[in-house]
Amino acid sequence: MDFKLEVTDAKSKARAGVITTDHGQIETPIFMPVGTAGTVKTVHQRELNEDVKAQIILGNTYHLYLRPGLDVIEAAGGLHKFNGFEKPMLTDSGGYQVYSLKHRRKITEEGVKFQSHIDGSRHNFTPEVVMDIQRTIGADIIMAFDECTPYPCDRKYARESMEMTHRWLKRCCDRFDQTESKYGYSQTLFPIVQGSTYHDLREKSAETIASFGREGNAIGGLSVGEPAEMMYESTDLVCSILPADKPRYLMGVGTPENILECIALGVDMFDCVMPTRNARHGLIYTSEGIINIKNKKWEKDFSPLDPNLGGYVDTAYSKAYVRHLVHSSEALGAQIASIHNLAFYLWLVGEARAHIKAGDFSTWKNLILPKISSRL
Incomplete structure (x- = not known):
């Protein structure tokens, strides 16, 4: 894997760069849709490519190990061949999932025993x-x-x-x-910074972590x-220490x-998981603000979801129709909302990248944040 840092914003620490893997390039900053069990819920790979414009997606070690199992993935030739997504992929190590089991696991120096x-x-x-599991799954970046x-x-x-x-x-x-x-292309290992919210x-x-030189x-x-401010303080501190010539990945974050x-x-x-999880409950992020599509105010609103994004689902379906689908518990409603939300997230980081390169990221961020955070 190679990382080329292209430009840093003059008024912040924002950066634009390019990560190169054997499965293609990733333009940063980037948002990675979560495909926990080898699939981004309700979204076809074609839609990930054409509508969402995903450059990299995630899989999860814990879930893929349990289902479908390593024998199936290895027989397929790795996760890329198994799920048909030929762009870069990253696998989480399963540490968070094991942590979430709580009463079903026991942590020791050797590792974790769990049910x-x-x-x-x-x-x-x-x-x-x-x-070994992640080698068999075959992601480009493993944790x-x-x-x-x-x-x-x-x-x-x-x-x-x-x-520990x-x-x-x-x-x-x-x-x-x-x-x-196992599959003839290179894989890269990322270490993970921990330490809760304690600055020291x-x-x-x-x-x-930096001393390992990965x-x-x-x-x-x-x-x-x-609280969000604690997250920002820890992130700012860590980013000031981690080497500038290597990509920095903030795991599991978050809202726009x-x-x-x-x-x-x-x-x-x-x-x-927020864009797809919230989509399934009718919360839709747009360039004008956040919509709860279940609200009655959208019942006869026949305007498109978000014409500013320009994707198929953003312009082909009205708010009223998507509201009807969600209210009727039709699977298509969750699918449309999921594709749209993911496309919005990729649009947002793409806009951020463009403004970093243009030199006006901080001004743009301060203007767009109140708009996309407002409730419509």
């Missing part, structure tokens, strides 16, 4: 096992195995968890460097319930406002 949420079967994830701490979290636990994450990272790097891609821990973790770095353990604010702090890559 499947599907059938209760018992499994064991170690840093080495997780590297180190870490522990994601909750919020709030006492300082002692946050420090001990962070230090660092020890796990050493084991991840050793295993990764001892193995090769975040600083130490960022310095430790091709990119991630920031984890945020967007887990802490979160994304623009964190782009201004120096983040290059984002992912979040």
Whole structure:
């Protein structure tokens, strides 16, 4: 993997760059649609390419390991061949999913023993096992195995968890460097900064992560319930330490406002389930503001969802029709809303990139934020 930093905004830390992988280029800043189980919910791969204009999507180690299983993915020739998405992909290590199991898992220095949420079967994830699983899944970018701490979290636990994450990272790097891609293209390992909301821990973790010298770095353990200002403070601190010549990935963030604010702090890559999850509940993000399509005010509004975006679903379907579909629990309603929301997120980071390159990102951000954050 290669990262070329093209330009940095003069009035913020916002950056525009290009990541090059064996499956294609990614223009940053970028939003990555989440395809947890090998699919972005309700969205065809053709729509991801043509309507959403996704440049990279995510899969998840925990979910793909359980279903369909590594034997199926390997027999298919890797996840790209299995799901038909031939652009770059990234896999989360499953650390967050294991953390979410709570009463179904036990964390030790060796790794994590857990019970499947599907059938209760018992499994064991170690840093080495997780590297092997992600090698088999075959994503272009794979994540180190870490522990994601909750919020709030006492300082002692946050420090001990962070230090174990660092020890796990050493084991991840050793295993990764001892193995090769199964499918003939290169894979890249990103470490993850932890430390909860404690600034001294975040600083130490960022310095430790940077010392491993990998091709990119991630920031984890945020967007887990802490106030937005705490997230911004931690992100700003970490970005000031992580090397400028490597991409920075803020995991699981977030709202359109979160994304623009964190782009201004120096983040290059984002992912979040919010655009598709909220779409399935009728919340639609537009260039003019946020719409709850279930509201009666849209019942006879026959204007398009968002003509400013220009995509097929944005112009072909009226608000009234999408409201009808959502109210009727028709699957097409969730599909239209999901495609639209993802297209909006990709449009937003694309606009951010264009304004970074034009030199007026900060001015543009301050103008567009009140508009896209307003409730229509």
